[in-house]
Amino acid sequence: MPTDKEDERPLCLVMTVGGSAEPLAKALDELQPERVIFIVSDGENSSKDQVENEEIAYSRDGKKGPGLAHLSSCPRHYDIVEVPPDDPGTILAKIDIRLEEECCKQQRIIADYTGGTKSMTAALVQAATARENVELQFMLGQRPDLRRVKSGTEKPTYIPKILFGFARYFDTTQNFLEMRNYGAALNVITKAYEDLGKYGNEIPKSWRRRIDSWRQFLVILDNWDRFQHQEARKLFQQALERKAKWTKVSSIQSLSKRIETVVKEIGKPSFELVEDLWLNANRRANLGAYDDAIARLYR
Numbered sequence: 391m392p393t394d395k396e397d398e399r400p401l402c403l404v405m406t407v408g409g410s411a412e413p414l415a416k417a418l419d420e421l422q423p424e425r426v427i428f429i430v431s432d433g434e435n436s437s438k439d440q441v442e443n444e445e446i447a448y449s450r451d452g453k454k455g456p457g458l459a460h461l462s463s464c465p466r467h468y469d470i471v472e473v474p475p476d477d478p479g480t481i482l483a484k485i486d487i488r489l490e491e492e493c494c495k496q497q498r499i500i501a502d503y504t505g506g507t508k509s510m511t512a513a514l515v516q517a518a519t520a521r522e523n524v525e526l527q528f529m530l531g532q533r534p535d536l537r538r539v540k541s542g543t544e545k546p547t548y549i550p551k552i553l554f555g556f557a558r559y560f561d562t563t564q565n566f567l568e569m570r571n572y573g574a575a576l577n578v579i580t581k582a583y584e585d586l587g588k589y590g591n592e593i594p595k596s597w598r599r600r601i602d603s604w605r606q607f608l609v610i611l612d613n614w615d616r617f618q619h620q621e622a623r624k625l626f627q628q629a630l631e632r633k634a635k636w637t638k639v640s641s642i643q644s645l646s647k648r649i650e651t652v653v654k655e656i657g658k659p660s661f662e663l664v665e666d667l668w669l670n671a672n673r674r675a676n677l678g679a680y681d682d683a684i685a686r687l688y689r
Contacts, residue, residue: 399498400424404489404524406506406514407437411458412448413504413529414440418463420546421500426468427492428458429485429510431475437506441470473510481513489517489524502546504529519554556582556597563604570673572615576608603636610649619653 403423405414407430418426430438440446443457459468471488473481492499501518503511503526518524526549559582566575582601586593606629613622626646629637636642671684 399496402427402492402495402497402499403502404485404492404499404514404518405429405502405504406510407431407440407458408505408507408510409437409440410505411440411446411455414458414502415448415455415461415463417502417504417527417529417546418458418461422463423500424465425497426465427488428468428470429481429506429514430470430472431507431510432472433475435475436472438470438472441468473513475507476509478509478513481509482516485513485517486520489521493521493523498525499523500525500527502527502529515554556585556593556601560600563608567608570676572608572611576605576612579604579608603634606634607636607642614645614649619649622649623653 401421401423402425403417403421404427405417407414407428428438428441430436430441432438439457441458444460445454446457447453448455458464471484473484489499489501501514501524503514503518506514515526518526527546528549529546559578563575563578563582566572566578579601583605586598586601606625610622610625610629613619613625626637626649630646637646674680
């Protein structure tokens with residue numbers, strides 16, 4: 391959440407604009423920004439009219455009101471960024487460039503993704519979550535049915551960006567795991583594990599279980615990678631006794647058998663130990679850790 395110090399800075403509101411102006415007008419009224427950047431769709435059915443026209447439709451029942459730029463809550467100086475309605479890549483590029491410019495200024499930035507097409511919403515969320523000093527919100531209203539939100543009930547709702555941060559933890563861990571860089575993968579998921587204590591109430595329980603499972607598995611791989619085979623086997627046995635779900639994956643079961651075999655051959659020459667060292671040396675070489683690869687061959 392924004393701190394008091396951040397609240398004292400001038401507010402720049404970046405919002406996607408679609409066919410419904412009422413929740414956006416409510417956002418302007420609630421936040422009273424010093425600057426506004428409207429992200430509108432271009433083309434024949436451009437949502438630019440929702441901003442610039444003196445009078446627009448506010449609801450399907452014929453209620454009308456001033457265009458967003460003509461509201462008393464809209465600052466005199468505003469900007470419009472036109473984007474294609476359904477080209478996520480181009481939309482993201484245009485929004486990201488604009489956010490980069492805004493982040494260089496001494497101001498608080500809130501991105502509101504309530505309006506616009508799904509592609510516009512997705513692009514604004516992506517661009518905002520990629521920058522630490524951009525807050526994210528949408529206008530949440532009471533919904534009596536699945537078709538519309540009750541008029542006048544919308545309130546700015548803050549989105550905890552830490553949720554997107556945890557999603558990136560998963561992606562980064564998976565990438566390191568695919569590279570077989572087990573130490574790096576463990577470092578990333580350990581950071582996620584530590585962050586659970588800071589943002590515990592905002593993290594879904596399923597994510598907690600996923601982080602915990604990955605951490606257990608990666609600790610085993612890291613021990614194996616550092617030739618702590620007995621410790622790796624002990625941790626694997628404990629996981630089997632707990633009936634951890636990840637132990638049921640066939641590739642992990644085969645790894646368990648390999649560690650078990652290597653442990654039995656510790657202290658004497660064997661094909662299993664030579665094979666294990668050779669495979670590990672090749673893996674380290676593929677990661678560019680050539681000194682470590684040679685050291686493993688010498689063993």
